[in-house]
Amino acid sequence: MEAIFSKEIQAGLDQARLDALKKSARLRVSADGAIHPVLRMWKTGFVLESEAPPLRGLVDLYDGSIHLFQCLIVTSDDEDGERRYEFKRATAVSEKPAVDFEIPDDTPAGLIEDTREHGT
Template identity: 45%
Template sequence: MIEDLPKEIRAGLDEARRRDQKRKSRLRVQAGADVWRVQRLLDGGFALDATEVAHLRGRVDLYDGARHLMQCLIVASAVEDGELICLLKSSTRATDRAPLDFVRDETAPVGYLPRA
């Protein structure tokens, strides 16, 4: 149905949709000191605004507001319809504690109570 509209109206609707996606998204990508807002998540990647960044590759950090979600390795990026589509080779969830190098006993005490 949108294909029946004149080109100018379609372009205006696409621009309004992109602006709305920018405002809604809290996700952002950080590579070194550079930060870009994520327009949308894809299966195996994400999309950025191509006017802000033309090419991106390597290790980046993905944040939701101030919360660190994951570290990602971008292997390919291409511009499609004004968006930079970044494809991920791997993504590792960020955790707030160090990984254990031993098996934790489920019956072990969680803490000790002091003697009163």
């Protein structure tokens, strides 16, 4: 069953939904020194509120304080108070530096030093 509301009531319901999404959102986008809460995210993009300035290019995506992705984005759609962005590229951020050589699977995690005195 679908309810039909007046434009004012529907606008109020839409605003309440957006406010609830903003409060519960841990994901955020950092672009040009500004931070914007992400309302929803999926494999190929994410949604911000339509009041956020239009973004394009390279942005950083965070979950709380954890840096998840460095993304190249474009705006794809703007409707119902939401602006959709699509990833052209989303590169996961690693805590370890990149290496330019292969690390064998049987590489020891560390070395143990023998501190005993060797007698003859």
